[in-house]
Amino acid sequence: xxxxxxxxxxxxxxxxxxxxxxxxxxxxxxxxxxxxxxxxxxxxxxxxxxxxxxxxxxxxxxxxxxxxxxxxxxxxxxxxxxxxxxxxxxxxxxxxxxxxxxxxxxxxxxxxxxxxxxxxxxxxxx
Numbered sequence: 001x002x003x004x005x006x007x008x009x010x011x012x013x014x015x016x017x018x019x020x021x022x023x024x025x026x027x028x029x030x031x032x033x034x035x036x037x038x039x040x041x042x043x044x045x046x047x048x049x050x051x052x053x054x055x056x057x058x059x060x061x062x063x064x065x066x067x068x069x070x071x072x073x074x075x076x077x078x079x080x081x082x083x084x085x086x087x088x089x090x091x092x093x094x095x096x097x098x099x100x101x102x103x104x105x106x107x108x109x110x111x112x113x114x115x116x117x118x119x120x121x122x123x124x125x126x
Contacts, residue, residue, distance in 0.1 A: 050106025
């Protein structure tokens with residue numbers, strides 16, 4: 001069983017930065033790809049970024065490339081999402097997710113993730 005808890009959300013102004021954290025538990029966590037997704041009101045959940053089990057491979061949606069950075073610390077069982085140059089369109093609830101299979105690279109498909117956190121709200125507004 002994998003449990004995930006996100007933190008770090010808040011309300012910021014355009015151009016500001018935030019760092020989200022996702023702390024997990026479960027003995028298989030360090031062998032799973034981890035990803036961040038987000039969901040804005042009235043919209044479907046969408047992929048943001050992923051990192052594979054040993055941090056060798058990262059993958060970003062085009063909308064956040066060069067602004068966001070995903071990383072993980074397997075000793076601390078934590079995945080981070082550093083978000084820079086935030087824009088109002090980044091406003092959403094952000095979820096971290098653990099891939100359903102071990103030793104796989106992350107993907108953008110919601111259906112490939114069995115474990116989800118409860119989400120943390122990010123609001124970007126002037």
